[in-house]
Amino acid sequence: MRPVRSALLRSGLRGLLVLLLAGSLPGLAQQPLHDPKPLQFRDRAEERRFHDLAAQLRCVQCQNQSLADSNAQIAQDLRREVLQLMQQGHDDTQIKRFLVARYGDFVLYQPPLQPGTWLLWGGPLLVLGAGALVVVGIVRRRARTVAAAPPTSADVGEDW
Template sequence: MSSRFVTTLLAVSIFSFMLGMNAWADNEFYEFETAAQERQFNTLAGELRCPKCQNQTIADSDAPLAQDMRERVYQMIMEGKSNAEIIDFMKVRYGDFVHYRPPINKSTLILWLAPLAVIIIGALAVWFNVRHQRSASAELTPEEEARMDEMFAKTDKAEERDK
Protein backbone atom coordinates (compact mmCIF):
# COMPACT_ATOMS: atom_id res chain seq x y z
CA MET A 1 0.00 0.00 0.00
CA SER A 2 1.16 3.49 -0.73
CA SER A 3 1.80 5.92 2.08
CA ARG A 4 -0.78 8.30 0.60
CA PHE A 5 -3.49 5.64 0.81
CA VAL A 6 -2.58 4.79 4.39
CA THR A 7 -2.61 8.48 5.39
CA THR A 8 -6.03 8.99 3.80
CA LEU A 9 -7.40 5.85 5.44
CA LEU A 10 -6.07 6.97 8.82
CA ALA A 11 -7.60 10.46 8.43
CA VAL A 12 -10.99 9.02 7.45
CA SER A 13 -10.88 6.61 10.40
CA ILE A 14 -10.05 9.36 12.89
CA PHE A 15 -12.76 11.61 11.46
CA SER A 16 -15.36 8.82 11.65
CA PHE A 17 -14.36 8.03 15.23
CA MET A 18 -14.67 11.70 16.21
CA LEU A 19 -18.13 11.96 14.63
CA GLY A 20 -19.28 8.87 16.50
CA MET A 21 -17.94 10.19 19.81
CA ASN A 22 -19.66 13.55 19.27
CA ALA A 23 -23.00 11.89 18.58
CA TRP A 24 -22.57 9.64 21.61
CA ALA A 25 -21.64 12.54 23.89
CA ASP A 26 -24.63 14.69 22.85
CA ASN A 27 -27.17 11.92 23.29
CA GLU A 28 -29.23 12.66 26.40
CA PHE A 29 -31.72 10.12 27.59
CA TYR A 30 -34.41 10.84 30.14
CA GLU A 31 -36.51 8.04 31.49
CA PHE A 32 -40.06 9.00 32.44
CA GLU A 33 -42.59 7.09 34.47
CA THR A 34 -45.53 8.13 32.28
CA ALA A 35 -46.15 9.42 28.78
CA ALA A 36 -47.69 12.56 30.31
CA GLN A 37 -44.36 13.41 31.97
CA GLU A 38 -42.56 12.99 28.66
CA ARG A 39 -45.09 15.26 26.91
CA GLN A 40 -44.68 17.82 29.71
CA PHE A 41 -40.89 17.71 29.31
CA ASN A 42 -41.08 18.12 25.53
CA THR A 43 -43.54 21.00 25.88
CA LEU A 44 -41.37 22.85 28.39
CA ALA A 45 -38.17 22.18 26.44
CA GLY A 46 -39.85 23.81 23.44
CA GLU A 47 -41.15 26.82 25.42
CA LEU A 48 -37.99 27.72 27.32
CA ARG A 49 -35.29 29.74 25.60
CA CYS A 50 -31.58 29.13 26.12
CA PRO A 51 -30.18 32.32 27.74
CA LYS A 52 -26.82 31.75 26.07
CA CYS A 53 -28.06 30.97 22.54
CA GLN A 54 -31.04 33.34 22.84
CA ASN A 55 -32.85 32.25 19.68
CA GLN A 56 -32.94 28.54 20.40
CA THR A 57 -35.07 26.54 22.73
CA ILE A 58 -33.33 24.46 25.36
CA ALA A 59 -34.37 21.42 23.31
CA ASP A 60 -32.46 22.70 20.26
CA SER A 61 -29.40 24.11 22.00
CA ASP A 62 -26.19 22.20 22.63
CA ALA A 63 -24.88 24.78 25.09
CA PRO A 64 -23.92 23.44 28.53
CA LEU A 65 -26.37 25.89 30.10
CA ALA A 66 -29.23 24.43 28.05
CA GLN A 67 -28.18 20.93 29.09
CA ASP A 68 -28.29 22.03 32.74
CA MET A 69 -31.72 23.58 32.19
CA ARG A 70 -33.03 20.38 30.56
CA GLU A 71 -31.72 18.39 33.51
CA ARG A 72 -33.39 20.76 36.00
CA VAL A 73 -36.70 20.60 34.07
CA TYR A 74 -36.48 16.80 34.14
CA GLN A 75 -35.83 16.78 37.90
CA MET A 76 -38.73 19.13 38.59
CA ILE A 77 -41.09 17.06 36.44
CA MET A 78 -40.06 13.94 38.33
CA GLU A 79 -40.79 15.84 41.59
CA GLY A 80 -44.33 16.43 40.31
CA LYS A 81 -44.05 20.17 39.61
CA SER A 82 -46.51 21.78 37.20
CA ASN A 83 -45.57 23.66 34.03
CA ALA A 84 -46.34 26.98 35.72
CA GLU A 85 -44.10 26.15 38.69
CA ILE A 86 -41.22 25.14 36.43
CA ILE A 87 -41.59 28.22 34.21
CA ASP A 88 -41.77 30.48 37.28
CA PHE A 89 -38.60 28.88 38.66
CA MET A 90 -36.78 29.47 35.35
CA LYS A 91 -38.04 33.08 35.16
CA VAL A 92 -36.76 33.80 38.68
CA ARG A 93 -33.41 32.29 37.82
CA TYR A 94 -32.92 33.60 34.24
CA GLY A 95 -35.46 36.43 33.82
CA ASP A 96 -38.62 36.81 31.73
CA PHE A 97 -36.60 36.40 28.54
CA VAL A 98 -36.21 32.66 29.20
CA HIS A 99 -39.86 32.03 28.29
CA TYR A 100 -40.94 32.43 24.67
CA ARG A 101 -44.25 33.89 25.87
CA PRO A 102 -43.17 36.62 28.31
CA PRO A 103 -45.77 38.32 30.51
CA ILE A 104 -47.04 41.80 29.71
CA ASN A 105 -45.34 44.22 32.09
CA LYS A 106 -43.19 47.37 31.89
CA SER A 107 -39.98 45.54 31.02
CA THR A 108 -41.57 43.40 28.26
CA LEU A 109 -44.01 45.93 26.81
CA ILE A 110 -41.70 46.62 23.85
CA LEU A 111 -41.75 42.92 22.94
CA TRP A 112 -45.52 43.03 22.64
CA LEU A 113 -45.91 46.46 20.98
CA ALA A 114 -43.02 46.39 18.49
CA PRO A 115 -44.65 43.94 16.03
CA LEU A 116 -47.89 45.95 16.10
CA ALA A 117 -45.96 49.18 15.50
CA VAL A 118 -44.10 47.64 12.54
CA ILE A 119 -47.39 46.49 10.97
CA ILE A 120 -48.98 49.92 11.41
CA ILE A 121 -45.94 51.75 10.00
CA GLY A 122 -45.83 49.33 7.04
CA ALA A 123 -49.53 49.81 6.31
CA LEU A 124 -49.15 53.61 6.46
CA ALA A 125 -46.15 53.47 4.12
CA VAL A 126 -48.12 51.42 1.59
CA TRP A 127 -51.14 53.71 1.90
CA PHE A 128 -49.05 56.88 1.36
CA ASN A 129 -47.19 55.27 -1.56
CA VAL A 130 -50.42 54.26 -3.33
CA ARG A 131 -51.93 57.69 -2.67
CA HIS A 132 -48.83 59.41 -4.08
CA GLN A 133 -48.90 57.22 -7.21
CA ARG A 134 -52.56 58.05 -7.83
CA SER A 135 -51.91 61.79 -7.56
CA ALA A 136 -48.85 61.48 -9.81
CA SER A 137 -50.91 59.83 -12.55
CA ALA A 138 -53.37 62.75 -12.71
CA GLU A 139 -54.35 64.35 -16.01
CA LEU A 140 -51.84 66.41 -17.94
CA THR A 141 -52.00 70.19 -18.09
CA PRO A 142 -52.65 71.76 -21.53
CA GLU A 143 -48.96 72.81 -21.78
CA GLU A 144 -47.81 69.23 -21.07
CA GLU A 145 -50.23 67.86 -23.68
CA ALA A 146 -48.92 70.34 -26.26
CA ARG A 147 -45.31 69.31 -25.52
CA MET A 148 -46.20 65.63 -25.81
CA ASP A 149 -48.01 66.15 -29.12
CA GLU A 150 -44.96 68.01 -30.41
CA MET A 151 -42.66 65.14 -29.36
CA PHE A 152 -44.92 62.56 -31.04
CA ALA A 153 -44.99 64.62 -34.23
CA LYS A 154 -41.17 64.73 -34.28
CA THR A 155 -41.03 60.97 -33.75
CA ASP A 156 -43.53 60.35 -36.57
CA LYS A 157 -41.52 62.57 -38.96
CA ALA A 158 -38.29 60.73 -38.08
CA GLU A 159 -39.94 57.37 -38.74
CA GLU A 160 -41.30 58.49 -42.14
CA ARG A 161 -37.88 59.81 -43.12
CA ASP A 162 -36.22 56.48 -42.17
CA LYS A 163 -38.61 54.50 -44.40
Template sequence: MMRALLHVLLVALLTFAGMAHAQAIEPMPFADHSQELRFQHLTQQLRCPMCQNETLADSNAPIARDLRNQIFQLMQQGRSDDEIKQYLVDRYSDYVLYDPPLKPGTWLLWFGPLLILCGGAGVVLVAIRKRNRDERASSLSADSMSADNTPTDNGDDW
Protein backbone atom coordinates in the same frame (compact mmCIF):
# COMPACT_ATOMS: atom_id res chain seq x y z
CA MET B 1 -18.58 -15.48 5.03
CA MET B 2 -17.75 -11.95 3.95
CA ARG B 3 -21.43 -11.06 4.17
CA ALA B 4 -21.71 -12.41 7.72
CA LEU B 5 -18.69 -10.36 8.72
CA LEU B 6 -20.28 -7.24 7.28
CA HIS B 7 -23.45 -7.96 9.20
CA VAL B 8 -21.56 -8.23 12.46
CA LEU B 9 -19.75 -4.98 11.71
CA LEU B 10 -23.01 -3.22 10.90
CA VAL B 11 -24.70 -4.42 14.07
CA ALA B 12 -21.70 -3.33 16.13
CA LEU B 13 -21.68 0.10 14.53
CA LEU B 14 -25.39 0.56 15.09
CA THR B 15 -25.04 -0.47 18.71
CA PHE B 16 -22.28 2.06 19.27
CA ALA B 17 -24.26 4.76 17.54
CA GLY B 18 -27.20 4.01 19.81
CA MET B 19 -24.98 4.18 22.88
CA ALA B 20 -23.50 7.50 21.82
CA HIS B 21 -26.98 8.93 21.40
CA ALA B 22 -28.08 7.64 24.78
CA GLN B 23 -25.09 9.35 26.39
CA ALA B 24 -25.93 12.74 24.90
CA ILE B 25 -29.21 13.01 26.80
CA GLU B 26 -29.31 10.60 29.70
CA PRO B 27 -32.56 8.69 30.30
CA MET B 28 -34.68 9.65 33.28
CA PRO B 29 -36.91 7.44 35.40
CA PHE B 30 -40.28 8.79 34.25
CA ALA B 31 -43.40 7.48 35.93
CA ASP B 32 -45.15 6.98 32.60
CA HIS B 33 -45.01 7.91 28.94
CA SER B 34 -47.29 10.95 29.27
CA GLN B 35 -44.93 12.41 31.86
CA GLU B 36 -42.03 11.88 29.50
CA LEU B 37 -43.91 13.67 26.72
CA ARG B 38 -44.75 16.53 29.08
CA PHE B 39 -41.10 16.79 30.09
CA GLN B 40 -39.95 16.89 26.47
CA HIS B 41 -42.57 19.44 25.53
CA LEU B 42 -41.60 21.66 28.47
CA THR B 43 -37.83 21.48 27.95
CA GLN B 44 -38.28 22.34 24.27
CA GLN B 45 -39.94 25.63 25.24
CA LEU B 46 -37.04 26.64 27.48
CA ARG B 47 -33.73 28.11 26.45
CA CYS B 48 -30.42 26.98 27.84
CA PRO B 49 -28.88 30.03 29.59
CA MET B 50 -25.33 28.99 28.72
CA CYS B 51 -25.81 28.33 25.01
CA GLN B 52 -28.58 30.63 23.99
CA ASN B 53 -29.40 29.07 20.67
CA GLU B 54 -30.23 25.69 22.11
CA THR B 55 -33.24 24.47 24.02
CA LEU B 56 -32.84 22.79 27.38
CA ALA B 57 -33.98 19.61 25.66
CA ASP B 58 -31.18 19.68 23.07
CA SER B 59 -28.29 21.18 24.95
CA ASN B 60 -25.45 19.11 26.27
CA ALA B 61 -24.04 21.90 28.46
CA PRO B 62 -23.57 20.95 32.15
CA ILE B 63 -26.01 23.64 33.27
CA ALA B 64 -28.65 22.34 30.85
CA ARG B 65 -28.22 18.86 32.33
CA ASP B 66 -28.57 20.26 35.86
CA LEU B 67 -31.66 22.23 34.90
CA ARG B 68 -33.23 19.18 33.22
CA ASN B 69 -32.66 17.24 36.42
CA GLN B 70 -34.15 20.07 38.44
CA ILE B 71 -37.21 20.22 36.17
CA PHE B 72 -37.59 16.47 36.53
CA GLN B 73 -37.43 16.77 40.32
CA LEU B 74 -40.00 19.57 40.30
CA MET B 75 -42.30 17.47 38.12
CA GLN B 76 -42.02 14.63 40.62
CA GLN B 77 -43.10 17.09 43.31
CA GLY B 78 -46.27 17.70 41.31
CA ARG B 79 -45.48 21.24 40.14
CA SER B 80 -47.34 22.47 37.08
CA ASP B 81 -45.65 23.59 33.86
CA ASP B 82 -46.34 27.23 34.69
CA GLU B 83 -44.86 26.85 38.15
CA ILE B 84 -41.73 25.25 36.72
CA LYS B 85 -41.37 28.05 34.15
CA GLN B 86 -41.80 30.63 36.91
CA TYR B 87 -39.18 28.81 38.98
CA LEU B 88 -36.68 29.21 36.15
CA VAL B 89 -37.70 32.80 35.33
CA ASP B 90 -37.18 33.75 39.00
CA ARG B 91 -33.60 32.58 38.72
CA TYR B 92 -32.60 33.13 35.10
CA SER B 93 -35.03 35.90 33.99
CA ASP B 94 -37.26 35.84 30.92
CA TYR B 95 -34.27 34.78 28.83
CA VAL B 96 -35.09 31.14 29.48
CA LEU B 97 -38.48 31.53 27.79
CA TYR B 98 -38.55 31.31 24.01
CA ASP B 99 -41.94 33.02 24.10
CA PRO B 100 -41.42 36.42 25.76
CA PRO B 101 -44.26 37.46 28.11
CA LEU B 102 -46.39 40.50 27.31
CA LYS B 103 -45.39 43.34 29.67
CA PRO B 104 -44.36 47.02 29.35
CA GLY B 105 -40.73 46.07 28.67
CA THR B 106 -41.70 43.88 25.72
CA TRP B 107 -44.41 46.08 24.16
CA LEU B 108 -42.01 47.26 21.47
CA LEU B 109 -41.09 43.65 20.73
CA TRP B 110 -44.72 42.56 20.41
CA PHE B 111 -46.22 45.60 18.72
CA GLY B 112 -43.14 47.01 16.94
CA PRO B 113 -43.83 45.08 13.72
CA LEU B 114 -47.44 46.33 13.73
CA LEU B 115 -46.13 49.87 14.21
CA ILE B 116 -43.77 49.51 11.25
CA LEU B 117 -46.61 48.05 9.15
CA CYS B 118 -48.87 51.00 10.02
CA GLY B 119 -46.04 53.44 9.23
CA GLY B 120 -45.48 51.77 5.85
CA ALA B 121 -49.21 51.81 5.07
CA GLY B 122 -49.28 55.53 5.94
CA VAL B 123 -46.38 56.29 3.59
CA VAL B 124 -48.04 54.33 0.77
CA LEU B 125 -51.36 56.10 1.37
CA VAL B 126 -49.75 59.55 1.27
CA ALA B 127 -47.82 58.64 -1.91
CA ILE B 128 -51.00 57.42 -3.68
CA ARG B 129 -52.96 60.53 -2.69
CA LYS B 130 -50.16 62.76 -3.90
CA ARG B 131 -49.84 60.91 -7.19
CA ASN B 132 -53.62 61.13 -7.81
CA ARG B 133 -53.52 64.86 -7.16
CA ASP B 134 -50.54 65.31 -9.48
CA GLU B 135 -52.23 63.28 -12.21
CA ARG B 136 -55.40 65.31 -11.95
CA ALA B 137 -53.39 68.50 -12.05
CA SER B 138 -51.37 67.36 -15.08
CA SER B 139 -54.48 66.16 -16.98
CA LEU B 140 -56.10 69.51 -16.29
CA SER B 141 -53.09 71.36 -17.64
CA ALA B 142 -52.99 68.96 -20.63
CA ASP B 143 -56.63 69.88 -21.38
CA SER B 144 -55.89 73.57 -21.23
CA MET B 145 -52.87 73.16 -23.48
CA SER B 146 -54.36 70.68 -25.97
CA ALA B 147 -51.97 71.79 -28.68
CA ASP B 148 -49.19 69.88 -26.99
CA ASN B 149 -49.33 66.31 -28.42
CA THR B 150 -46.26 64.81 -26.78
CA PRO B 151 -47.15 61.86 -24.54
CA THR B 152 -47.24 63.03 -20.96
CA ASP B 153 -44.95 61.55 -18.41
CA ASN B 154 -47.07 60.65 -15.42
CA GLY B 155 -44.55 61.42 -12.73
CA ASP B 156 -42.99 57.96 -12.44
CA ASP B 157 -39.49 59.31 -12.63
CA TRP B 158 -38.58 59.68 -9.02
Protein backbone atom coordinates in the same frame (compact mmCIF):
# COMPACT_ATOMS: atom_id res chain seq x y z
CA MET C 1 27.66 23.73 6.56
CA ARG C 2 26.33 20.43 7.84
CA PRO C 3 25.52 21.64 11.39
CA VAL C 4 23.56 24.58 9.95
CA ARG C 5 21.54 22.26 7.73
CA SER C 6 20.68 19.89 10.59
CA ALA C 7 19.76 22.85 12.81
CA LEU C 8 17.43 24.16 10.09
CA LEU C 9 15.93 20.70 9.64
CA ARG C 10 15.30 20.35 13.38
CA SER C 11 13.74 23.81 13.65
CA GLY C 12 11.60 23.06 10.58
CA LEU C 13 10.39 19.81 12.16
CA ARG C 14 9.62 21.62 15.41
CA GLY C 15 7.69 24.28 13.49
CA LEU C 16 5.73 21.58 11.65
CA LEU C 17 4.96 19.83 14.93
CA VAL C 18 3.77 23.11 16.48
CA LEU C 19 1.54 23.79 13.45
CA LEU C 20 0.02 20.30 13.61
CA LEU C 21 -0.69 20.65 17.33
CA ALA C 22 -2.15 24.14 16.88
CA GLY C 23 -4.34 22.87 14.05
CA SER C 24 -5.78 20.14 16.24
CA LEU C 25 -6.72 22.47 19.14
CA PRO C 26 -10.01 23.71 17.62
CA GLY C 27 -11.14 20.11 17.21
CA LEU C 28 -10.32 19.37 20.83
CA ALA C 29 -12.19 22.47 21.98
CA GLN C 30 -15.38 21.22 20.31
CA GLN C 31 -15.40 18.01 22.29
CA PRO C 32 -17.89 18.07 25.17
CA LEU C 33 -16.29 18.34 28.59
CA HIS C 34 -18.42 15.51 29.87
CA ASP C 35 -20.54 12.97 28.10
CA PRO C 36 -24.05 13.57 29.43
CA LYS C 37 -26.17 10.57 30.19
CA PRO C 38 -29.59 10.48 28.54
CA LEU C 39 -32.48 11.77 30.59
CA GLN C 40 -34.29 9.09 32.58
CA PHE C 41 -38.07 9.43 32.65
CA ARG C 42 -40.28 7.51 35.05
CA ASP C 43 -43.01 6.93 32.47
CA ARG C 44 -44.35 8.08 29.09
CA ALA C 45 -46.59 10.73 30.69
CA GLU C 46 -43.61 12.36 32.39
CA GLU C 47 -41.65 12.27 29.14
CA ARG C 48 -44.54 13.86 27.23
CA ARG C 49 -44.97 16.56 29.89
CA PHE C 50 -41.22 17.25 29.83
CA HIS C 51 -41.14 17.64 26.04
CA ASP C 52 -44.20 19.92 26.08
CA LEU C 53 -42.62 22.11 28.75
CA ALA C 54 -39.19 22.18 27.06
CA ALA C 55 -40.86 23.33 23.81
CA GLN C 56 -42.37 26.31 25.69
CA LEU C 57 -38.99 27.44 27.04
CA ARG C 58 -36.27 29.29 25.13
CA CYS C 59 -32.57 28.45 25.23
CA VAL C 60 -30.92 31.42 26.94
CA GLN C 61 -27.78 31.05 24.83
CA CYS C 62 -29.19 30.29 21.38
CA GLN C 63 -32.10 32.72 21.73
CA ASN C 64 -33.89 31.43 18.64
CA GLN C 65 -34.32 27.80 19.64
CA SER C 66 -36.46 26.14 22.21
CA LEU C 67 -34.89 24.33 25.12
CA ALA C 68 -35.92 21.08 23.44
CA ASP C 69 -34.18 21.91 20.14
CA SER C 70 -30.93 23.42 21.40
CA ASN C 71 -27.66 21.51 21.65
CA ALA C 72 -25.92 24.17 23.75
CA GLN C 73 -24.38 23.03 27.02
CA ILE C 74 -26.58 25.37 29.06
CA ALA C 75 -29.67 23.94 27.33
CA GLN C 76 -28.59 20.43 28.34
CA ASP C 77 -28.10 21.61 31.92
CA LEU C 78 -31.47 23.37 31.96
CA ARG C 79 -33.22 20.28 30.57
CA ARG C 80 -31.72 18.24 33.39
CA GLU C 81 -32.78 20.86 35.93
CA VAL C 82 -36.33 21.00 34.54
CA LEU C 83 -36.62 17.21 34.74
CA GLN C 84 -35.24 17.25 38.27
CA LEU C 85 -37.80 19.88 39.33
CA MET C 86 -40.56 17.85 37.69
CA GLN C 87 -39.48 14.73 39.57
CA GLN C 88 -39.44 16.71 42.82
CA GLY C 89 -43.15 17.38 42.32
CA HIS C 90 -43.15 20.94 40.97
CA ASP C 91 -45.86 21.77 38.44
CA ASP C 92 -45.21 23.56 35.12
CA THR C 93 -46.12 26.98 36.50
CA GLN C 94 -43.68 26.65 39.40
CA ILE C 95 -40.91 25.51 37.04
CA LYS C 96 -41.56 28.46 34.71
CA ARG C 97 -41.55 30.87 37.66
CA PHE C 98 -38.23 29.43 38.83
CA LEU C 99 -36.66 29.89 35.37
CA VAL C 100 -38.12 33.39 34.96
CA ALA C 101 -36.67 34.37 38.35
CA ARG C 102 -33.25 33.23 37.13
CA TYR C 103 -33.28 34.34 33.48
CA GLY C 104 -36.16 36.81 33.11
CA ASP C 105 -39.25 36.66 30.90
CA PHE C 106 -37.02 36.05 27.89
CA VAL C 107 -36.79 32.36 28.79
CA LEU C 108 -40.50 31.96 27.95
CA TYR C 109 -41.50 31.70 24.30
CA GLN C 110 -44.79 33.39 25.21
CA PRO C 111 -43.95 35.95 27.88
CA PRO C 112 -46.91 37.38 29.80
CA LEU C 113 -48.45 40.64 28.66
CA GLN C 114 -47.24 43.26 31.12
CA PRO C 115 -45.83 46.80 30.83
CA GLY C 116 -42.32 45.48 30.23
CA THR C 117 -43.43 43.29 27.32
CA TRP C 118 -45.92 45.57 25.55
CA LEU C 119 -43.36 46.46 22.89
CA LEU C 120 -42.52 42.78 22.42
CA TRP C 121 -46.17 41.90 21.81
CA GLY C 122 -47.15 45.08 19.94
CA GLY C 123 -43.88 45.61 18.05
CA PRO C 124 -44.88 43.61 14.98
CA LEU C 125 -48.17 45.51 14.75
CA LEU C 126 -46.34 48.84 15.09
CA VAL C 127 -43.92 47.91 12.29
CA LEU C 128 -46.81 46.74 10.07
CA GLY C 129 -48.72 49.98 10.75
CA ALA C 130 -45.66 52.13 10.02
CA GLY C 131 -45.10 50.26 6.75
CA ALA C 132 -48.74 50.78 5.76
CA LEU C 133 -48.45 54.53 6.48
CA VAL C 134 -45.32 54.76 4.33
CA VAL C 135 -47.05 52.96 1.43
CA VAL C 136 -50.15 55.19 1.71
CA GLY C 137 -47.92 58.30 1.74
CA ILE C 138 -46.04 57.18 -1.37
CA VAL C 139 -49.26 56.35 -3.24
CA ARG C 140 -50.84 59.74 -2.36
CA ARG C 141 -47.70 61.65 -3.36
CA ARG C 142 -47.57 59.89 -6.72
CA ALA C 143 -51.28 60.47 -7.29
CA ARG C 144 -50.82 64.22 -6.64
CA THR C 145 -47.80 64.34 -8.94
CA VAL C 146 -49.68 62.63 -11.78
CA ALA C 147 -52.78 64.82 -11.30
CA ALA C 148 -50.75 68.06 -11.20
CA ALA C 149 -48.67 67.34 -14.30
CA PRO C 150 -50.18 68.63 -17.57
CA PRO C 151 -50.68 65.96 -20.22
CA THR C 152 -47.98 65.77 -22.86
CA SER C 153 -48.33 64.64 -26.43
CA ALA C 154 -46.86 61.27 -25.50
CA ASP C 155 -49.59 60.83 -22.86
CA VAL C 156 -52.42 61.82 -25.21
CA GLY C 157 -51.16 59.84 -28.16
CA GLU C 158 -51.04 60.94 -31.73
CA ASP C 159 -53.50 60.07 -34.45
CA TRP C 160 -52.12 57.68 -37.00
